[in-house]
Amino acid sequence: MTEPSTSTTRTVDALRELILRGELQPGERLAEVDLATRLGVSRTPVRSALTQLASEGLVDIAPNRGARVVTWTVQELEDVFDLRTTLEPRAAALAAGNATAGDTAELADLAERMVGVGSPGPRQDLDVLAELNRQFHDRLSTLAGNSALAGALSGAVHAPIVLRNFHTYDVASLRRSLAHHVEIVAAIRAGDAVWAEAVMTAHMRNARAVMVTAAQAAEPDAPDRSTDRA
Amino acid sequence: MTEPSTSTTRTVDALRELILRGELQPGERLAEVDLATRLGVSRTPVRSALTQLASEGLVDIAPNRGARVVTWTVQELEDVFDLRTTLEPRAAALAAGNATAGDTAELADLAERMVGVGSPGPRQDLDVLAELNRQFHDRLSTLAGNSALAGALSGAVHAPIVLRNFHTYDVASLRRSLAHHVEIVAAIRAGDAVWAEAVMTAHMRNARAVMVTAAQAAEPDAPDRSTDRA
DNA sequence: TGTCGGCCGATTGTGTGCAATCCTCGGCGG
DNA sequence: CCGCCGAGGATTGCACACAATCGGCCGACA
Structure with a gap:
């Protein structure tokens, strides 16, 4: 194969x-x-x-x-996150209905390692975190068992800035993000699709808020942005 | 351009x-x-x-x-419809917030013409209906104003069987489908995103029911594909 | 008779040459 | 001084030629 x-x-x-x-x-x-x-x-x-x-x-x-x-405008970045906010919660909900105990254990392991390398301190390594994050969402996408959904998601996640984004997280947002992964695993373990979907939605909105802020800061000459530097 | x-x-x-x-x-x-x-x-x-x-x-x-x-299994077909059921209602909701009076008039015209060529009788032409249907959904996708969403949708709709499907509709389902388009226009005209989203969800589920039935009839020897993995 | 192995036609993968198009830069006119 | 225009260089688009690989056929052998 x-x-x-x-x-x-x-x-x-x-x-x-x-x-x-x-x-x-x-x-x-x-x-x-x-x-x-x-x-x-x-x-x-x-x-x-x-x-x-x-x-x-x-x-x-x-x-x-x-x-x-490709270059990404702030608008396109927001579009991608809106799309992910539509797709990822659906994937999480489907995964909650399909996951076996083994699957859940794998996800739990990933989430735990993410907390390890993601928490502030000397052992923090955001590049490793980004890779683990990719694996986590990939695993979830696969578990959803819908190849069309997985394809649409992989297309949306390709944005380079999405894959190397943890460097732009502030401490509070990063902590939330790590907690979200753990909670998603809990929801999946409980087989609670609604719970998983809700946490994933929050996860996406949190990521979007960080991302858009960072992108605006990186494009200081962006036209017509009401919220800018202090 | x-x-x-x-x-x-x-x-x-x-x-x-x-x-x-x-x-x-x-x-x-x-x-x-x-x-x-x-x-x-x-x-x-x-x-x-x-x-x-x-x-x-x-x-x-x-x-x-x-x-x-490409060949499509029943499972993949269901996957595509599940994906569309996730994406199209979102597009409809966004379109409801963006559409101008002119946009609404265009959609209304399309929906009306679809009723004309779609209703049972001597003037029925399902191929024209399919083309109008494609235009309707394309227009909505554009109106949503999210290029990433539009890209994901166009990827999902490509399945040939999706585009030439009206021949498989029974009379009741076809009537429902035509009525849905008209109702979606009404919801958009009212700027009611929730309404538009709900009707579109119903529209997709109706289509999915027809499609899956037809596909299963066309593949009577299809085995249980529950463990399919591509 | 069934199976294995090797040959051969067919098809795809890759390299390279040539024509068409685009971008840059200098010159000319207003 | 600024803007328009044309020539030259550079790069892409397309076609063709050759090499690599695949699938099928036939025959030999157990």
Whole structure:
């Protein structure tokens, strides 16, 4: 069942990694020959990879004008969070009805480790936290048992800023976020879909509030924003 | 703002049209040279188009084994409808808060024409109805003003069977469906997001009931897919 | 007779060349 | 001084050629 590895698939993975890690910054021009020499392949798999990443929503391609890493406006970021606020609670509710004891244990383990590396102090590591968070939500998405829902979610979460966002959390929001994961596990263990859905909704709204604030701070010249610096 | 027309984009549109119209049937093999000669281009834009359609979810590509039109199991169909039941009501609610009088008039016109061509009788034309229905939901999705939501929805609606489904409606369900559209317009005109959301939810559940029944009838030997994992 | 192994046609994956298009920069006119 | 216009360089879009891989057929052997 292992996906055969072709130059194209490797190029896709490499580019996605570069973009998600931020080594290719939003708005940056992606010249085909440049990437090709950099990755040691010809232009053909690079082109193929770019079109694929384009439909994943990671790059924008304008005919005859090349590809660029997607840039996110505050509006689009809010849109993504609104979408996630619609989808993730549904996934949590479905997961609450499907999870076995083993599944719940896995989620509990993840949530516990997140508290470990996420709590303020010397052992805090926000990059590890981000990875665990991704695993947690992925696991939940899979547990929901709806492939279409999972696909829609994975498309929405790709926004690089979403994946590397814990650095922007203030202490109170971060504590809430960690507590949410633990509570979601509790709701799922209890098989309570309504409870899981409600906590996940709160989780998303909390994340959205942090995110939007950070994005506005990062775009100080953003037009027409009533709340700005103090 | 018009997208420049390249061979690749034309090929994408042509293939999508062929698949959605059913001229390329689910499971059918898509040989590159065959499509290339058929569309009068070389293999390069065809390959590019296929990868793009693959990430739109219309074709499956297996490395070294070519592309096929996607096939839909009953389970996946139910998943798509569950997803739409999550997304469309949200879109309707957002649209209710955004629609201008002009928007409402357009939607009302569409709904009225749908009643015209959808009602049983000599003037019934289910293919036109399907097209109007697509326009109606597209319009609503745009009115919601959330590009991420619109993207997720367009991905979910692509299932060919979803677009050509009115032929499977029984009379009562079809009447309900037509009435739903009219009622959604009324809710939007009133700016009542809760109302719009509720009617849309009913609309989706009605459609799902028809669809699943039809699909099960078409796949009488479908085994219990409860443990399906893709 | 059933199964295994290797050959061969067909199809996809990749590299490269050429034409078309776009962006930049310098020159000219208002 | 500013804006328009055209030439040149650079980059993408497309086509074709070659290499790699897959699936099926046929024959040999147990």
